[in-house]
């Protein structure tokens with residue numbers, strides 16, 4: 339098997355067959371968590387001393403690579419479940435020499451539950467809307483994930499979508515977990531940055547929904 343260094347020098351490849359699959363670092367800044375494995379809690383220790391911001395559902399990383407360049411004082415983590423897309427983010431990290439962006443190829447819920455370090459803020463940009471009613475069960479922003487976000491995110495979570503029914507469902511799902519409250523719902527956020535899907539939907543004239551949820555602080 340190739341060493342991590344050799345893998346880095348060529349390109350990322352999954353180094354085992356389906357039956358031997360396990361969570362593994364394919365490069366120093368790339369964690370691969372295959373689907374359908376038995377997990378053991380193993381929280382990443384990353385970006386010592388820096389605040390951490392996580393983006394779930396990063397796609398090919400348009401938004402998060404821009405953010406990492408813009409804000410080098412933050413340690414950024416991109417979580418994307420499709421390997422070829424996560425690999426594209428890693429290639430950008432290599433090309434741009436971004437020392438403050440770590441990539442995880444994983445299902446968002448599994449990563450939050452077993453591997454994620456504590457972050458200050460999380461972002462979910464254009465999660466798949468699964469528009470057909472019978473597919474709504476696949477939507478990420480539902481109570482199980484929102485509960486895991488309590489262990490991951492100390493401050494706030496921002497969800498961005500062009501899909502109004504999904505935005506309304508997200509508001510409803512967050513309201514079921516009493517530790518979260520809706521801080522803002524806006525349709526303009528000029529400094530937020532853009533992503534592949536954001537550009538696509540804005541050029542098609544769609545309205546964008548930016549939802550920010552904050553932790554409710556209980557008096558001791």
Ligand SMILES: C[S@@+](CC[C@H](N)C(=O)[O-])C[C@H]1O[C@@H](n2cnc3c(N)ncnc32)[C@H](O)[C@@H]1O
Pocket residue numbers: 394395396397398400417418419420423444445446447463464465466478533534535536
């Ligand atoms: C519509 S794309 C948005 C990509 C990017 N955020 C953007 O705005 O251009 C949704 C992305 O979320 C990823 N995704 C969907 N469900 C996921 C999950 N459960 N965990 C991690 N990534 C997921 C998909 O593979 C896809 O790349």
